[in-house]
Amino acid sequence: MPRYAMIIDAKKCIGCYACQVACQMQNELGPDNAFIRFEDRETGKYPNPKYVIVPLQCQHCQDAPCVPVCPTTASHKDSNGLTMIDKDKCMGCRRCVAACPYNARTYLKDEGVVQACNLCLSLVKQGEAPACVATCLTKARYFGDLDNPTGEFAKQLAKAKPLRPDFGTRPTLLYII
Ligand code: SF4
Ligand code: SF4
Numbered sequence: 001m002p003r004y005a006m007i008i009d010a011k012k013c014i015g016c017y018a019c020q021v022a023c024q025m026q027n028e029l030g031p032d033n034a035f036i037r038f039e040d041r042e043t044g045k046y047p048n049p050k051y052v053i054v055p056l057q058c059q060h061c062q063d064a065p066c067v068p069v070c071p072t073t074a075s076h077k078d079s080n081g082l083t084m085i086d087k088d089k090c091m092g093c094r095r096c097v098a099a100c101p102y103n104a105r106t107y108l109k110d111e112g113v114v115q116a117c118n119l120c121l122s123l124v125k126q127g128e129a130p131a132c133v134a135t136c137l138t139k140a141r142y143f144g145d146l147d148n149p150t151g152e153f154a155k156q157l158a159k160a161k162p163l164r165p166d167f168g169t170r171p172t173l174l175y176i177i
Pocket of ligand 1: 057058059060061064065066067083099100101102103104105116169
């Protein structure tokens with residue numbers, strides 16, 4: 001069973017929002033809801049500060065604190081290592097939202113449920129890339145299998161790291177910053 005992962009090269013991100021819009025369309029979200037958000041981060045040192053734009057979404061943590069807090073098991077790990085939300089089981093209590101240190105879950109008010117990035121598993125199962133990866137104008141996103149890395153994904157994997165290892169959640173979204 002593949003262990004899907006994504007690498008984001010923040011140095012290539014121009015903050016164009018194309019990935020966010022592609023994700024909204026793929027997941028049929030309205031303009032007020034998004035599974036991808038952006039943060040600025042300072043990387044350089046005085047007197048040469050540099051800034052990168054960091055796209056953030058569910059990090060598909062291996063030790064995901066959003067899972068054990070869920071009273072209905074809606075929030076769960078799947079066989080591909082992804083952190084998923086079973087919409088039919090979600091009662092909208094938002095405990096998982098509070099437990100996520102990456103602020104990566106979205107409460108859909110109209111439906112009364114929480115949802116988040118699912119790495120476009122339905123597209124991936126058809127042999128396609130997640131919508132954000134396919135759409136990225138600068139090719140800042142790479143998608144692959146951690147157990148069988150190939151091509152560009154394998155090359156980038158050697159350089160990629162979790163965004164906040166201090167959170168201790170062992171994400172499978174990795175970054176080059
Ligand atoms: S980023 Fe947040 S929602 Fe995603 S797996 Fe980690 S704790 Fe859960
Ligand atoms: S909001 Fe839904 S997925 Fe999150 S903890 Fe509550 S029931 Fe589980």
